[in-house]
Amino acid sequence: MNIKIIVEYDGTHYCGWQNQNNGLAVQMAIEQAIARVEGHRVPLHGAGRTDAGVHALGMCANFHPQVAIPPEKWALVLNTHLPDDIRVVASCAAEEDFHARFDAVGKHYRYTMFYRNIASALDSRRSWHIYGPMDVAHMQRQARLLEGTHDFVGFVASGGKKNATVKTIYRSTLTCCGDYWYYDVWGNGFLYNMVRIIAGTLVDMGKGKLPGVTMEDVITAKHRLSAGMTAPAQGLCLMEVFYDKDALLRSCAEE
């Protein structure tokens, strides 16, 4: 049996999705929950990594259990063994050869900014506090310039892998709802720290810290130093993983 799960988590207290040597990973917490049911470790395949402090509303993962539990019951069973800040929101049977990472055709990430002189008392774990004069119309225009198929090597963290850096961004928009500014991006793949570097670059552009530089210039320069700062982890949230391109394109069109 191959079980597909959709996972929601508050990344604040985790070292990220993937198992590492420095702290508890979300993946490990779920593998431990599965082991409580199976009696032994069963590898869990996630759709991708998220950094320490990054959240998810729609991470997707799969695993092959031996215990005969109805597929849709796995969500409830795993939640009884998980901490409150990780919830399996759905589970179902997948094709035997389904793989959450290899079969993904795209993802939707949201980066949340809180724009006010004074920080938020309630949402500091979920957003990046930004302030000061900000040219939001300029930021919104620059966000759209990322759409299309480009080499995004200039948006990779210095330590990140530099292969397969050509990606397609289907939609890239900045929306303002009161004090909350949402940068939403749908793409067929994302490089290490790419969304956080885009968000940081947009804010640097909004503040006038990159005078005369456009997103097209950063793409053309193909160098990390041409982009802006890396926005902090807590503003980022993996919203959805897509396994069907039509569903991805519908999601872009809806927002």
Place this chain on the structure above:
Amino acid sequence: MNIKIIVEYDGTHYCGWQNQNNGLAVQMAIEQAIARVEGHRVPLHGAGRTDAGVHALGMCANFHPQVAIPPEKWALVLNTHLPDDIRVVASCAAEEDFHARFDAVGKHYRYTMFYRNIASALDSRRSWHIYGPMDVAHMQRQARLLEGTHDFVGFVASGGKKNATVKTIYRSTLTCCGDYWYYDVWGNGFLYNMVRIIAGTLVDMGKGKLPGVTMEDVITAKHRLSAGMTAPAQGLCLMEVFYDKDALLRSCAEE
């Protein structure tokens, strides 16, 4: 000088607004911040109490400092002495006889419910997790029946004071936004636990636990036992305190 401040706080780690003997109160945290500036304790007058775990986006308070700081600078000054989960979002000069509690003409509270089979991994500190079959249209109709001037003694916690229980509710609505259900209420005053008892009663009604009972019946019965359960504190948020009735009525009409 009389300084009026607007305060935002995450109530999770506090014993409520008002100073008590069992843990840190938000009022005390702010009085300590004022004392750091003034060199001695200055009483802070809040617009009302909030229970342990209840949040605020728009608590209002006032105090009479002696130190000569421009009124609008007090927000920044106090924030440097406050924990991250309490923020003074604005400060200004008030009339010398302004009193945050006695001069208030109304308040807007929001009670947030999260309606999904599986709890939220990210918003459990800010909402009440409800699930199961729920007649939301019935709940929405019942919410509106509270509007008007009534004796709300049936909605007071058993230990609460029973004087001045006639209050006017200007607007009382339940709105559904995906998994989030918001009960919003504007009134000229609220009794102890009143909004949480209304929210709990609405949910009990939605679940069919109070068959045939309407909000009008609960008002008429004038007894706590006729109402439903008390909803938990973490879903409640004080949104705004009004000192002008026109502003209150405009706020009701906008939502």
